[in-house]
Amino acid sequence: LDLGRPWNLWRPLTTWNPDSVMFVVAWCVTVYSIVLFAELSGMIFEKFGWLRAMRIQRACTMPLVVVGVVLSIVHQSSLGGLYLVMENKLHALWYSNYLPLLFLISAVAVGLAMITVESRLSGRVFGHHLSGRILSELGAAQLVMLLLYGVVRLTDLAARGALDEIFRMTQESWLFLVEFGVGVILPAVLLASARRRRNM
Numbered sequence: 703l704d705l706g707r708p709w710n711l712w713r714p715l716t717t718w719n720p721d722s723v724m725f726v727v728a729w730c731v732t733v734y735s736i737v738l739f740a741e742l743s744g745m746i747f748e749k750f751g752w753l754r755a756m757r758i759q760r761a762c763t764m765p766l767v768v769v770g771v772v773l774s775i776v777h778q779s780s781l782g783g784l785y786l787v788m789e790n791k792l793h794a795l796w797y798s799n800y801l802p803l804l805f806l807i808s809a810v811a812v813g814l815a816m817i818t819v820e821s822r823l824s825g826r827v828f829g830h831h832l833s834g835r836i837l838s839e840l841g842a843a844q845l846v847m848l849l850l851y852g853v854v855r856l857t858d859l860a861a862r863g864a865l866d867e868i869f870r871m872t873q874e875s876w877l878f879l880v881e882f883g884v885g886v887i888l889p890a891v892l893l894a895s896a897r898r899r900r901n902m
Contacts, residue, residue, distance in 0.1 A: 723784045730777035737770045778802075778809040793874045794864040804854060811847035814840055815889075822902070834900035841899030848890045855882070 714728035741763065747756040782805030789797055798804065818832075818840050825831040832840075859865045868875050893899055 723780055723787065726780040727777065727784060730773055730780060734770065734773040734777060737766055737773060741766050741770065774809070775806060778806045781805050793867075794862070795859070795867050795874055795878045798858050798862065800854060800858050804851065804858075807847055807851045807854065811844055811851060814844040814847065818844075825902075831902060834902075837902065838896055838899040841893045842896075845890055845893040848886050848893070852882070852886045852890070855886075 711728075714725050715732065719725045740759070744756055744759040744763075747753075747759060779802035782802035785792060785797070785801050786799070818837065821832045821837075856865070859868070868878055
């Protein structure tokens with residue numbers, strides 16, 4: 703849909719171009735969708751009473767989870783790699799050879815945050831809540847990922863000599879300050895307190 707020709711979605715599956723980053727992204731999304739369907743198919747089998755299929759699916763759950771995690775990692779880093787071909791189109795504050803790594807680290811941080819949000823929402827709907835200990839551990843892991851992201855991001859800017867771009871007070875520098883302040887510093891400060899992390 704993004705490319706404007708959804709009827710050509712099947713083409714990366716039959717026309718191979720492993721030198722293209724979009725080819726890698728298309729394959730990751732396709733295979734990941736299949737893996738997700740296989741992971742969730744147990745509920746369909748249970749609904750229809752297909753016990754043998756349900757047992758087979760349950761036996762395959764752990765390998766499917768491992769494949770899903772690997773595909774997620776490849777997908778997130780290849781999305782970052784997509785921007786590596788646009789050096790002249792990205793501002794110095796955002797272009798980096800470490801974009802695949804930065805995409806991956808930020809995806810892990812956001813994933814941990816989404817687990818917390820989804821647990822809270824499902825707790826409201828179904829009446830079960832995560833324990834304070836689990837919430838605290840999720841928050842601590844998210845804090846580590848946010849700090850790692852912040853350190854890698856600022857170190858990369860310094861290494862490329864682009865750190866002074868933050869303080870030029872241009873539209874890009876303001877957007878960077880908002881992104882970094884709201885997306886990294888504010889949540890890191892909130893998650894730094896163990897008491898706050900346990901608070902539902």
